[in-house]
Amino acid sequence: MEFGQKPNQSRRLVGLAGVVIFHALLIWALVSGLARKAIEVLPAPIETKIIEEIKPPDEPPPPPPPTLDVPPPPFVPPPEINIATPPPQHAITVQSTQPTPPPQPVPAVKAPPSVSLKIDGKRCRAPEYPSVSQRLNEAGSVVLQLLVGTDGRVKDAKIVTSSGYPRLDEAARKGLSLCKFDAPSEPAWGTIKYTFRPED
Template identity: 30%
Template sequence: MSRPTSRDELAPAQRRAAVVAILALHAAAGWGLLQVDAVRSAVAEAAPLFVDLIAPPAPDKPAEPPPPPPQPLTKTAPPPAPLIAAAPAPTPAPPAFVAPEPPPEPVPPAPPEPVVVAPPAPPASAAPAPPRELPASAIQYLDPPAPVYPRASRRNAEAGLVVVRVFVGVDGVPRQLQLLRSSGFARLDEAALEGVRQARFKPPTENGRAISGWARIPIPFELEK
């Protein structure tokens, strides 16, 4: 027993529906092909237009005309100075006559001034004579020198002779003292000077007149034995 095919199995109604579907598909495909050109035209119309705005090129700058050639410098000579006619020298007028002045009267000479004769200068006073040295015989005392023997000199056995030079005034007072000879001990020398300083002399005289002068006074310092 043979198996029926698929065509035999379809009912007539189904066959008609399949034929209608096939015809509808062919019709749709044909209609689609007819609409391609219309779609392309619509798309072309709806597409935006792009315009490039490009500035036109600038016109070429006209070439500058060449500078004119330098004009030669023309030195204009200064106009000549006008000639001025020299004025004629004035004619010297004749000198006027002037009467000479009378000579001046002679002036009597002035009397000579008296000559003043300076009085003669007084003779220069003679220089005072240097102080004299009084001899030992002229020395007299009102209060003789009394030097004090220093205790330290006694303890140390210091002894010696001191000579003092003294200037005695007209009043008998010692005015200046000089150490002519030292004992070798400063304490004894100072004691001798102090003793003569405290002394008073009788003013020496010469021709009945008090005089001054230098005198030498020996002061011995001796230890008691």
């Protein structure tokens, strides 16, 4: 192209006309193609029908329950009730003329006699003072009843008065039950008192 010369106007117009025609054809192709696709995309109309509800067939009634022969209840005879009627008021009571024998006397149980008991240091050892009671400064007197046999030995022992401490009571009962006392002519009970004193 040479400077100083005007471009050809006809060529320019032909080029512009070609571009406009190309765009017009392009737009027409797009519009016509999209419209066809839009028609194809639309779903076919849906037909609806009202369907009547199907009822299940009527079930036959259940068979009647079998009849069972129920045996009659067993016969239970009513209990016999004997009512004692008082004797008539005009009845005569017969009393025997024989005297009633006197009641037999009940033999009295003879209690063993009581004797006085003395502790003899040669034949009796003093009860042992529990070490726990010594530590706790427990002290007191115990009164016992001892059953002494004909050999002078203790057959039974009972606590009459407590010292207030079960340990001391049991120690006195065990210790004095080992003693030997003067033998009585028959077994006899004797009362004895023993006092526990803490050692200084």
